[in-house]
Amino acid sequence: MTKNNYNIKYKLESGTKKKIEILDGNQSAAWGARLARVEYVPCFPITPQTELIETIAQWKADGDFPGIFEQVDSEHSVMSAALGSAATGARTFTASSSQGLLLMHEILPNVSGCRLPMVFVNVSRAISAPISLWPDHNDMFAVKDSGWIMVVSETNQEVLDSVIMGFDISEHEDILLPVFVNMDGFVHSFTREEVEIPDQSVVDVFIPKKELKVKLDVDKPKSLGIPALNEYMDFRSQHHKAMLDSIKVIEKCHEKWAALTGRKYDFFEEYKTKDAEDIIIMLGANSTIGKSAVDKLRKKGKKVGLLRVRVLRPLHESLLRKKLEKAKRIGIVDQNISPGSSGALFQEVRSALYGMKPKISNYIVGLGGKPVQDKDFMDIFDDIKKGKEVRKWLM
Amino acid sequence: MIEIRIHGRGGQGVKKSAMLIARAAFLNGYKTQDFALYGAERRGAPVTSFVRLDKNKINTRGYIFEPDYIIILDESIDHEMMLKGIKKSTKIIANTKSHLKNECSVDATNIAMKIVGRPVPNIATLGAFIKVSNLFSLTDLKKAVDIELHGKKLEILKKNIQAAKKCYEEVKC
Numbered sequence: 001m002t003k004n005n006y007n008i009k010y011k012l013e014s015g016t017k018k019k020i021e022i023l024d025g026n027q028s029a030a031w032g033a034r035l036a037r038v039e040y041v042p043c044f045p046i047t048p049q050t051e052l053i054e055t056i057a058q059w060k061a062d063g064d065f066p067g068i069f070e071q072v073d074s075e076h077s078v079m080s081a082a083l084g085s086a087a088t089g090a091r092t093f094t095a096s097s098s099q100g101l102l103l104m105h106e107i108l109p110n111v112s113g114c115r116l117p118m119v120f121v122n123v124s125r126a127i128s129a130p131i132s133l134w135p136d137h138n139d140m141f142a143v144k145d146s147g148w149i150m151v152v153s154e155t156n157q158e159v160l161d162s163v164i165m166g167f168d169i170s171e172h173e174d175i176l177l178p179v180f181v182n183m184d185g186f187v188h189s190f191t192r193e194e195v196e197i198p199d200q201s202v203v204d205v206f207i208p209k210k211e212l213k214v215k216l217d218v219d220k221p222k223s224l225g226i227p228a229l230n231e232y233m234d235f236r237s238q239h240h241k242a243m244l245d246s247i248k249v250i251e252k253c254h255e256k257w258a259a260l261t262g263r264k265y266d267f268f269e270e271y272k273t274k275d276a277e278d279i280i281i282m283l284g285a286n287s288t289i290g291k292s293a294v295d296k297l298r299k300k301g302k303k304v305g306l307l308r309v310r311v312l313r314p315l316h317e318s319l320l321r322k323k324l325e326k327a328k329r330i331g332i333v334d335q336n337i338s339p340g341s342s343g344a345l346f347q348e349v350r351s352a353l354y355g356m357k358p359k360i361s362n363y364i365v366g367l368g369g370k371p372v373q374d375k376d377f378m379d380i381f382d383d384i385k386k387g388k389e390v391r392k393w394l395m
Numbered sequence: 396m397i398e399i400r401i402h403g404r405g406g407q408g409v410k411k412s413a414m415l416i417a418r419a420a421f422l423n424g425y426k427t428q429d430f431a432l433y434g435a436e437r438r439g440a441p442v443t444s445f446v447r448l449d450k451n452k453i454n455t456r457g458y459i460f461e462p463d464y465i466i467i468l469d470e471s472i473d474h475e476m477m478l479k480g481i482k483k484s485t486k487i488i489a490n491t492k493s494h495l496k497n498e499c500s501v502d503a504t505n506i507a508m509k510i511v512g513r514p515v516p517n518i519a520t521l522g523a524f525i526k527v528s529n530l531f532s533l534t535d536l537k538k539a540v541d542i543e544l545h546g547k548k549l550e551i552l553k554k555n556i557q558a559a560k561k562c563y564e565e566v567k568c
Contacts, residue, residue, distance in 0.1 A: 022427060
């Protein structure tokens with residue numbers, strides 16, 4: 001292939017020069033990594049993440065990507081290589097999906113436990129068996145106890161921004177934790193939409209190259225991740241504290257990014273929730289469809305809203321409670337299932353809201369990418385309006 | 396908002412068709428969204444792709460259930476399945492030798508065979524789509540092809556545009 005396949009077109013908007021391109025989710029993530037000037041990208045392809053890796057591979061072949069790009073023999077090796085690279089202080093990025101992410105699992109808590117910064121993008125895809133290529137969130141929720149900061153995006157712009165913001169949070173000297181950015185396969189990863197590509201100079205100012213205070217260096221040998229039998233709990237407590245402390249760092253990061261780009265993110269996105277009595281809580285790309293249902297019901301005068309969970313770890317529980325103070329009925333929409341229990345987001349949110357008044361129901365939708373439409377969300381609003389606490393599957 | 400659904404088989408340029416429509420519309424100031432849905436990537440397997448166009452922000456995503464336009468690149472796929480969710484106002488543009496009532500038809504594969512020398516009907520069929528939809532021009536399609544298929548042989552691209560022009564002229568509704 002020839003150069004420039006992912007060329008950027010320039011467009012003038014209100015007198016400023018903005019680079020606006022139609023990019024899919026995978027390309028948006030790749031752009032985030034490129035603008036962050038990542039130094040090492042180990043990879044192994046898996047649908048629907050493949051195009052993300054292909055995009056970086058193409059840039060590498062074209063001479064547009066100065067970092068090291070390396071295909072290794074499995075996802076287990078990818079995350080191991082990423083750990084090693086991050087431990088030397090190189091800015092590290094990689095991505096996977098579904099079974100690939102599951103194969104990485106042994107290494108995930110090693111990365112976070114060693115307190116190594118990096119950004120990882122998961123392109124959500126249902127887990128096997130049976131095999132599906134289409135999206136749901138069981139792969140992502142399996143990571144929630146691995147000690148990673150987790151951000152779940154809805155749009156391609158948010159993917160690009162979250163990768164860049166991820167390095168700012170991850171490399172903060174009080175935090176030093178890896179960041180997991182999620183997007184949905186197909187309806188997000190393969191969907192092209194308008195994305196503003198920030199200027200390199202903006203990103204350079206936002207995330208300048210930082211030197212790790214503790215890193216592996218052949219000239220100053222030391223060990224990392226060694227046994228700590230008696231001190232283990234101290235390490236875990238520090239890890240947990242760093243995760244809670246990251247709330248302030250994430251807030252600051254959102255403010256800085258908004259000042260540079262005008263795009264303000266939050267832990268939770270409130271969509272017409274201010275006076276809403278009935279609220280759907282969900283995450284991921286399908287939130288766009290949920291919002292469209294909210295719009296339709298608002299036109300009919302219904303007091304409904306949607307709250308999208310964006311930062312899943314750390315879960316900012318006090319903020320979540322504050323945002324839902326006035327809610328009367330809540331429907332938590334899960335695109336995942338913990339078989340024998342309930343949807344994972346339901347468990348998280350209901351626990352955070354313990355002692356509060358709203359009736360909370362759980363709806364399982366879109367497993368294995370089963371298409372959902374605004375009508376489905378309108379049905380959910382109808383159902384929660386009845387005021388009963390139910391757990392249902394939308395088949 | 397205008398919603399377009401394209402049906403065909405792997406290798407016929409189903410995904411690329413959606414990308415070309417989106418690109419041409421994007422160049423005309425539309426907000427766009429395009430994506431394709433397929434299983435394991437292989438030639439001959441049914442593929443569906445989708446485009447949304449709007450002058451304002453698009454506030455939905457995912458599968459298009461009730462399209463304004465249906466483009467059929469391969470008539471051997473179950474017709475009823477392809478027409479699912481059809482509205483009274485839905486316009487259908489089919490690459491076919493036969494002409495069905497309520498559908499716009501053009502023998503794009505044959506035209507592509509004659510002009511391009513290969514049975515790849517996607518860009519050709521888009522010529523018919525342009526005629527029927529009047530959303531953008533053949534010149535816009537050419538610009539979109541130049542961007543989306545950058546690096547392909549110019550001669551082939553030129554012939555594809557010629558085939559599109561022929562389909563633009565020959566489509567019957």
